[in-house]
Amino acid sequence: MSNGFELPLRLLMAFRVLIDALHEELAERGHPDMRPMHGFVLQAVARGADSAASLGRTLGVSKQAAGKTVETLEELGYVTRVPDPADSRRKTVVLTGRGVDALRQSAEVFDELRARWAAELGAGRLDDLEDTLRRMTPDDLFRLDVPGWFG
């Protein structure tokens, strides 16, 4: 078979392995309704995209779509919207305690998963993997415009 096919598929599968493991763990830690996309959105909020409009820009979707996503996350208890006293048009999106917990747990699980890979591969090989990937990908790690990209 052609060799070139394998690399992208393996990259995607490795990503899936990690994300599936993450959400399996998160479900057992009190976040069974977290979806892969929610993590991206919470990350974006935590990193300063604190309104529907700026969230839309960060995620690469329309502000309407971002607004609905926020609504969903609000119903799940991960964020709230509070009026901005400095700008009465805006409603600032704020992580709830549950939202902060979800992010903290995600970070913990990712660290554990990384440790598992280190144990499996050896720390050197894992570092090599990350170095190699760093060399072949843009520096800006948080391009979160993933939703909808695959289509």
Added chain:
Amino acid sequence: MSNGFELPLRLLMAFRVLIDALHEELAERGHPDMRPMHGFVLQAVARGADSAASLGRTLGVSKQAAGKTVETLEELGYVTRVPDPADSRRKTVVLTGRGVDALRQSAEVFDELRARWAAELGAGRLDDLEDTLRRMTPDDLFRLDVPGWFG
């Protein structure tokens, strides 16, 4: 920042880098309307999922959804449906010349991209990357149930 976050994001970004480059190239080679998902479907067809129902099983979606996807691909000229003489319920999905060409071009571009990575990284590092990914992912490379997984 937590290190664990980086690995999955880099894996996804590396995948995106390759897929974006692929489709940029495909667009210039006569396949501007190919979408990332189409490649997966054509692959599945080429690998024996030659009916709407079996395609649905391979892709992890309902047979109705698979049927609609086939319809789209048919409109784009990548596949046709011919009645199965051995089973008059079935309509066999067949790659058209254009579909075969899309797959062949994809393979070529992937090979070129891999060669580019080899030139950038050195062949040894690229082999290491693939070896490492192989160790951390399931053997069954063609789990094509990607559509809808992210949600």
Added chain:
DNA sequence: TACGATAGACAATGTCGTTGTCCATATAGT
């Protein structure tokens, strides 16, 4: 003060997935 840009809500629409139903046809059990 007036004007252009921005935030967010609302509505209509499109795409793509789902489930449910239906019919024709294969296949297996008696």
Added chain:
DNA sequence: ACTATATGGACAACGACATTGTCTATCGTA
């Protein structure tokens, strides 16, 4: 051979989630 069950595909209704367009309120600035 006959009947029961399973399968393939079409059609319809629906839901999730994105889009664009429009509207109002508000902000920042010339």
